[in-house]
Amino acid sequence: MTSAPQDPRPEPSATGPAAPAGDLPFRGHLRAAFLLGLPLAGSHVAQLSLNLVDALMLGWYDVEALAAEVLGGTVYMVLLIMGSGFAWALMPMIAAAEAEGDTTQVRRVTRMGLWLSIAFALLTVPIVLSGHAIFAALGQPAQVAALAGDYLSIHGLGILPALGVMVLKSYLSALERARVVLVVTLMALPLNALLNHMLIFGHWGAPELGVRGAAIASLAVTVASLALLVAYSLRALPEHALFARFWRPDPEALGRVFRLGWPIGLTSLAEVGLFAASSVMMGWIGAIPLAAHGIALQITSLTFMVHVGMSNAATIRAGNAYARRDRTSLRQGALAAMALSGLGVLATVVVFLTAGAPLVGLFVDPGDPAREAVIAAGRVFLAAAALFQLADAGQVLALGVLRGVQDTRVPMVIAAFSYWALGVPASYLLAFHTPIGGVGIWIGMALGLACAGSLLMLRFWRGVARRP
Template identity: 55%
Template sequence: MSYSAHARALWVLGLPLIGSNLAQMTLHVTDTVMLGWYGTAELAAVVLGSSTFFIIFILGSGFALAVTPLVASALGRGDETRVRRDTRMGMWLSVLFGLCVLPLTFWSGKVLAALGQEPEVARLGQDYLRTAGFGMIPALLIMVLKSFLSAFERAGIVLWATLAGVGLNIVLNWMLIFGNWGAPELGVQGAALASVATQILTLAVLVAYAARHPVLAPYRIFRRFWRPDPPAMAQVFRLGWPIGLTGLFESGLFTATAIMMGWIGAVELASHGIALELAAIAFMVHLGLSNAATVRIGRAYGQGDVRGLRDGAATAMAMSLVFGVVVVAVFLAFPVPLIELFLDPSNPQAGDIVAYGTALLAVAALFQVADATQVMGLGLLRGVHDTRAPMIIASVSYWLIGIPTSYLLAFKAGMGGVGLWLGLVVGLVCAASLLMLRFWRGLWLADKPGAPTSGTPA
């Protein structure tokens, strides 16, 4: 298979994944934009609340993400039963996790206040999370089904379902945040309600598709769903918990930065939220390519195709790098118009937010290539069922290097928010370098990798 053929295959699979990631990101962007029109305190609270929701979600999504390489490898071996068992237990673990963390979201106000947030921001953040927490289970189940569908290279439905959700979210936000069309004015709680309703709709569409599509229906992933499968659950758990912790370490780097930015002030936190939204939009493209690479590498790994594994990995890296360079150019050339999209010009603090956000966006341009490389490294390693070593790499890079560097530069060196973001750059560069070194020196690139059938991490 030529490099151009690999690129086409990655693009065909990756494009709907990128689109669905961007559409999913749009849900958060619309919340940020509309609450930016509503008020600075509300915007800061949702930046903090959604960051907290996201970090909990990322921890739980490890079980869902484990479904992608497990199902892809099973399909490469032609093991239909393994596909059904792993997908079903991915859903079980996701539901159990969602139930366990619901109390944490309900009593989050005291936690946020203890982390040094302003009392009003902490109170509003709790209001948001108390409602948004009920969307955790449907959000995680969406991830499981997205992983299942991606492994079959049928991610188009995820894109269309998410786009429909975006439209619903915008309408509900307009009604419930501002109290339009006779609805109550609920502010941050309205944004949370809109998000939960959107997640339920998206889940319903994906369930119907997976159950009824002629190619997918024979796998019967919902048949006797209530029956436990301890061996399959153990397999998904073994592969998934390191993925969840890896995501926690990475997202925790950004959440810790948001918390420390809150120590500086509400304007700075709002600026941080906007700049981070823009960086995250670009990241969704890299994440989609990484997810596609996991499927392609997983298929090759299951088939024992070393050349396809190697060439597919190189192609995915090149595609992600090219886009990263384009994003750097956009962030440096058009920072002010991008930031102003998130603000009401009549807001008296808009000028301060734009000025501070412009500086942060310049730093965000610095870590684009490193961020793209590290997420691609994670995707490639997941494709060969290697998840524990990336977890260790992430913990060292982000928590032993990135966060301490952010704190020292911001508060000891007096660089403020810019220093916080420079610490992000340091952590991401370390992770990217170590992950790529791990993949390209792995035994899976030997002549006969011998993909395991048990799903145990390599």
Template identity: 55%
Template structure:
């Protein structure tokens, strides 16, 4: 039986679910920004070590988060069928595989200095990064558990609690950093190790808060009853889907990281402009990212009840919101490039004019790919809601790397367009992904 609703109601439902998720993503970004700023105040060398550490940590964390993202559509479909047993099985095995993954990668984080030196990094900075990662290696266990519980709660359309917990975590992180980085309030002065302790503390508090909420709000799910018992079927399902999602996320993040390495070959000014514009676009991306999470949940519920009209209407609503936001971002990027870029550059910086000139061109290209970026992230999330992850993974990898990076290198270095050529390659990769993923979704949705 169809449950298709008026379009405005679909828009309202996506905003109700998505706005807290957008706020949660922004608060999570604020935690990382706070770490950078406060450690930068403490010591530039410690800040450089943190940059190295977080680069490696995020690669591991993002792949591990794929298992959590897989929980979201599976729980959404089970919730629509009122299948509390399946909700428990999927979520519990999500915690299992996430914990197992965290334990498996801990040796990599513990002995990270030799790896970083092998990649050509400064030995002193590599040691500092390892000091951070040896503490955060333990922190990845609660961090991935937080991601699983957020996916579980999102699927049940309980997103406000995530916003509250993440904002509280951001505030707590400032206090912990103040204490353990600088040695205030009777705490030892630990520098980069203090930042790691602060992050570990925040993750432990966050997972405790989400566990407490889940147990009290959904007692009939018995989420942690007989947690030690394996469930091979659910474990295999979450592992397979999570691997696909994790690799998809890594493909996109890796494209932007590789673009940074290419631009770095062009010199200090292009790299600085690239970093600033990437930060601006990352902030703008939090909106379609939150909308895409909501799209996964709504699509998962519609797919769970085999409601094709609601699935298609919900997708249209999500894409309308994403395109609408992209339009606003385009206006801001085109109308205010110097204002936006200038926020990141000291007024007295000798290279300010050169960075502004280069960054202005990159921001115009970034304006062009706002539409593509919003469309592709929502399309892949809609497919995720339909539990379609393997082929989208292949589409993403081909789009980002065969199209995006190849054309970026060709335009930037062979044609000689420099940083602008690399960014045009990003546009090509995102645009290709948007077209192919959207076509796959609408083809499958039409058949439901």
């Protein structure tokens, strides 16, 4: 399982450009990873904050509405993350093409990434329109299932523009234009809060739509974000002509993006599926534990986005070094990203262990009779989440550097085994066959993440990183 992947690239020709020596000091790698990773992490944090704002405002509206958003939002994220595999595949491909000065290749793979994302989004339509039936079949409380179905049927239609956003974010980030991605996402935050305020609570003459209002707001913000990124791409990078003759197929580029992207999508599905399964199991325990679980997931996901940003930076820098055949830079760049991510882990653990109750309390109306019960459960879940911060950061960083060298299939197998052969069964057994209840679900997730992190790190450091 941990053997090194084969290098598919031909040896550089005698007339080709020589690979530069990996003589950048480690401090230089740290600085480069920080400057690239910071706006990427910021954009991911801002993107997730859109969902955080939904959860925060719905928690103040009604606990059942919050529980519905947890369920509907979980299915939405499962589909979105799975479909994003094609967008994430573009990062190493574009980084490698940019290192080789191949503008044509950048355009070709980006277009076909958009094609594949559109096709995937269309396939999800029957699922998002069947949310109520799905949640009822999964044994969720009747009222929560109905509200979650309403939320998903509206918000789920945003998967098409959301995947377009993911493709353009990968395209711009791989070209080291991550700041514009951050700016667009930050612009979306106040717009989302404004629309939520209007449509959830019925302010300023708008109808009071509750959870459906949050879904409409999210859909509108996603469409606006896509429009801004398209406009920027056309204006700032006219030489790529991304949308000229967009209808024309490119089978060779389509095949390359598909082959690299589908394992990434399934790897991400395995991980996000672990968290989706945890929400379903928590729903079997009750609406209050589910609401507390959803709040804890929102908070931990927010901090996790810092590591995702560093992972993206590692993918881009690894893809660039891989194209130049610069193994020293590959290793040093990976170490730099991991060191920065490690600092984030330390800060997160301290916050979760010392400020869990106040953080959870932000999401629940002070007048809600269920407030104290939700805070009590959520505080314990956050303490359990502190257990897997290092493992979670490690697995996403290892995935990032492995994607940079276009190694995606064995990581997919590792993820599927870790999350579904270990994480989900452990969560179920600990929650329903021991006295610890919902905390057991979080401990089971920690076991799955720790297994994945260990095996993926082993694959990189004993495989790719050791090769001359």
